[in-house]
Amino acid sequence: MKVRTRLTLLFTLVTAMLMIFYGIVVYYSSKEAREVSFYAELKSEAVAKANLFFQGELTESEMHKLYKNNTQTLNEVQVAVYDSGFNLIYHDDARVDFVKEDKNMLSRIFKNKQISFFLDDLQVIGMVYSHDGKQYAITAAAYDQYGYNSVKHLLMISIISxxxxxxxxxxxxxxxxKKALNPAVEMVDQIKKITAGKLQLRLDYSETKGEFYALEESFNQMLERLDNSFNAQKHFVSNISHELNTPLASMTTELELALQKEYTAEEYQKVIQHTLEDAQNMSKLSSSLMDLAKASYDPAEISFSEIRIDEVLLDSYAKVRKENLHYKISLTIDDEIEEQHLIRTGNSYLLMVAFNNLIDNACKYSSDQTCTIRVYLISGHVSIEFTNKGIPIAQEDLQHIFKPFYRSETSLNQKGYGIGLHLTDKIITLHHALIAVSAEENTTTFQLVWK
Structure with missing residues (x-):
């Protein structure tokens, strides 16, 4: 069922319930008012006939004639008068006695002064009437045809209405x-036009800044992110293809030449050595891509636990030194840092990958393959600096340094794929820390600050 139809039905149902409640209140109020009003009419009629009987000049036969004439055109009130001894002294039509008064009823009238009740469809009222110092019991009964017809008419009009x-x-x-949901219909029509090849399209904004405007804005922002992601993915695949093609082409060429003619043992060893280096480069590239994929996971899917930053840094320091014996790495931790400053929630493997990249990058681009690491406090937050001396990064390259596969002109003579710093930036961001780079004269510094 469409939202439009469901909303309409719900609104109609709520309105129907309110109208039914209102109709029931009006109907029973009208019914009660008719009953009270007719009892008042009965009382008035009973008093009027009693006055005519006791004080008027009409004889009993004339009153009977008046009663019979009225009953031909309307439901005339039937009145009966009894004395204190329960003797009937007047009745409009004793042959057709609706009430059939007995001693118990008359006793109740004299005791309570006034009673009222229903007798089938008839309404009956009994009251005490005083005349010349004597008390009489008067009963009046009639069928309120006009009142019932009015209530029935009200009920019929209410149902039709x-x-x-x-x-x-x-x-x-x-x-x-339909008018309220028209922006949603237009949004659906526009969304149908957006495909993987047309992610540059955007939804038109509503004239009024309401709920649909917020939805359109959020959807356009999502499209912007998807467009950027698709473009980045295309760029990523293009660069990966290029980077993988280079060592593969080199290996293929080396092996084809080795097959075309015979080499000496030394020449074969050189071919194998070159092929092995290309394979190792491909392995390093593959490992970097795997680490980049892990760092790109949803943070909710990455296993985080309590770690000590200094312990991860020491493990990274030891690993890089073991793999690169010619690197010169110095590590200094200020005395003012206490244990509580170093305990954080994170992923030790990813964090060590980030530290490895920063240390390796600093040593690789240093004039003497030296990296200086300093851990200290800045405004109560842990900060780690990786500094090297050599050709600094150009200012125009600093704003692109963390982009994937970006390599500055000064780094082209070094082996690499432009993945390390981009990977490091993602890992540091995952750990709710900041990374910044500065280059002055012959010094380059990467600084990490934990929030």
């Missing part, structure tokens, strides 16, 4: 919901 109003409300609800 209820059905008519519900139909009108349903139609109005469809119209208004």
């Amino acid at each position: 209820f059905i008519t109003i519900l139909v009108l409300i349903y139609c109005a609800g469809l119209f208004l919901s």
Whole structure:
């Protein structure tokens, strides 16, 4: 079921319930008011006939004639008068006695002064009437045909009005919901036009800044992220293809030449050595890509635990020194740093990959393959600096240094793929830390600050 139809039905249902409640209140209020009003009429009629009987000049036969004439055109009130001894002294029509008064009823009238009750469809009232110092019991009974007809007419009008109003409300609800949801329909039409090859398209914004405007804005922002992601992915695949093609082409060439003619043992060893170096380069590239993939996971899917930054840094220091014996690495941890400053929540493997990249990068681009590491506090936050001396990074390259596969002109003579610093930036961001780079004269410094 469409949202438009569901909203209309819900609105119609709520309106119907309110109207039913209102109708029930009105109907029973009208019914109660008719009952009270007719009892008042009965009392008035009983007093009027008693006055005519006791004080008027009409004889009993004339009153009977008046009663019979009235009953031909309307439901006349039937009145009976009894004395204190329970003797009937007047009745409009004793042959057709509706009430059939007995001693118990008359005793209740004299005791309570006034009673009222229903006798089938008839309403009956009994009251005490005083005349010349004597008390009489008067009963009056009649069928309120006009009142009942009015209530029935009100009920019929209410039912017809209820059905008519519900139909009108349903139609109005469809119209208004269509108008209210029209921006959503237009959004759906525009979304259908957006495909993988047309991610540059955007939704048009609504004129009023309401819920749909916020939805359109969020959707456009999502499209912007997807577009950037697709472009980055295309760029990534293109660069990967290029980087993998270089060692593969070199290996293929070396092996083809080795097959075309015979070499000496030394020449074969050289071919094998070159092929091995290309294979090792491919292995390093593959490892870098795997680490980059891990760093690109949803943070919720990465295993985090309590770690000590200094211990991870020492493990990284030892690993790089073991793999590169010619690197010169010095590590200094300020005395003011306490244990609580170094304990963080993170992934030790990824963090060590980031430290390895920074140490290796500093030594590789240093004039004497030296990296100086300093751990200290800055405004109460742990900071780690990786410094090397050599040809500094050009200022125009600093803003691109963390982009994937980006390599500055000064780094082209060194082996690499432009993945390390991009990977490091992602890992440091995952650990809620900041990374910055500065280059002055012949010194380059990478600084990490934990928030």
